[in-house]
Amino acid sequence: QVQLVESGGGSVQAGGSLRLSCAASGRTISRNAMGWFRQAPEKEREFVAGINWSGGITYYADSVKGRFTISKDNAKNTVDLQMNTLKPEDTGVYYCAAATTTWVPSQQYDYDYWGQGTQVTVSS
Numbered sequence: 601q602v603q604l605v606e607s608g609g610g611s612v613q614a615g616g617s618l619r620l621s622c623a624a625s626g627r628t629i630s631r632n633a634m635g636w637f638r639q640a641p642e643k644e645r646e647f648v649a650g651i652n653w654s655g656g657i658t659y660y661a662d663s664v665k666g667r668f669t670i671s672k673d674n675a676k677n678t679v680d681l682q683m684n685t686l687k688p689e690d691t692g693v694y695y696c697a698a699a700t701t702t703w704v705p706s707q708q709y710d711y712d713y714w715g716q717g718t719q720v721t722v723s724s
Contacts, residue, residue: 601626601627601713602624602625602626602627602629602632602698602712602713603624603625603626603713604622604623604624604696604697604698604713604714604715605622605623605625605715605716606620606621606622606694606695606696606715606716606717606718607620607621607622607623607718608620608621608718609694609718609719609720610719610720610721611721611722611723612686612720612721612722612723613722613723613724614686614687614688614722614723614724615685615686616686616722617682617683617684617685617686618683618686618720619680619681619682619683620636620680620681620683620694620696620718620720621678621679621680621681622634622636622678622679622680622681622696622715623677623678624677624678624679624698625677628674628677629672629674629677629679629698630653630674630677631653631700632653632698632699632700633650633651633652633653633698633699633700633701633702633703633704633705634650634651634670634672634679634696634697634698634699635647635648635649635650635651635696635697635698635699635704635705635706635711636648636649636650636670636679636681636694636695636696636697637694637695637697637708638690638692638693638694638695638720639692639693639695639717640689640691640692641692643692645695645708646661647661647706647707647708648660648661648664648668648681648694649661649664649668649669649670649681650670650704650705650706651670651671651672651679651704652702652703652704653674653702654672654674655671655672655673655674657704658670658704659704659706663689664683664690667683667684667685667686668681668682668683668684669681669682669684670682679696681694683720686720686722687722688722688723688724689722690720690722691720691721691722692719692720693717693718693719693720694717694718694719694720695714695715695716695717696714696715697711697712697713697714697715698711698712698713699711699712700712
């Protein structure tokens with residue numbers, strides 16, 4: 601079992617930055633692909649960014665490309681999401697997830713473990 605805990609959420613004005621962190625415990629995530637998802641009020645949860653087990657391959661939703669960066673530290677058992685140039689439409693609860701696949705999934709059903717989420721609010 602892997603337990604995931606997100607941190608780093610908060611409120612920021614448009615154009616600002618936040619860095620989310622996801623700490624894993626229970627076992628190593630060095631062989632897991634990891635992803636970040638978000639859910640805005642009254643909307644479905646959506647894929648934001650993903651990274652493969654080694655950290656060498658990353659994928660991003662079109663809406664965040666060029667603004668967000670996902671990174672993975674297997675030694676620290678963490679995965680981070682650096683979010684720059686934030687927009688009000690980035691507001692939502694951000695979730696960290698771990699997959700046992702060899703590729704980087706973008707679908708929720710491919711992820712086996714989920715954190716509780718952290719709130720990000722971007723004001724205009």
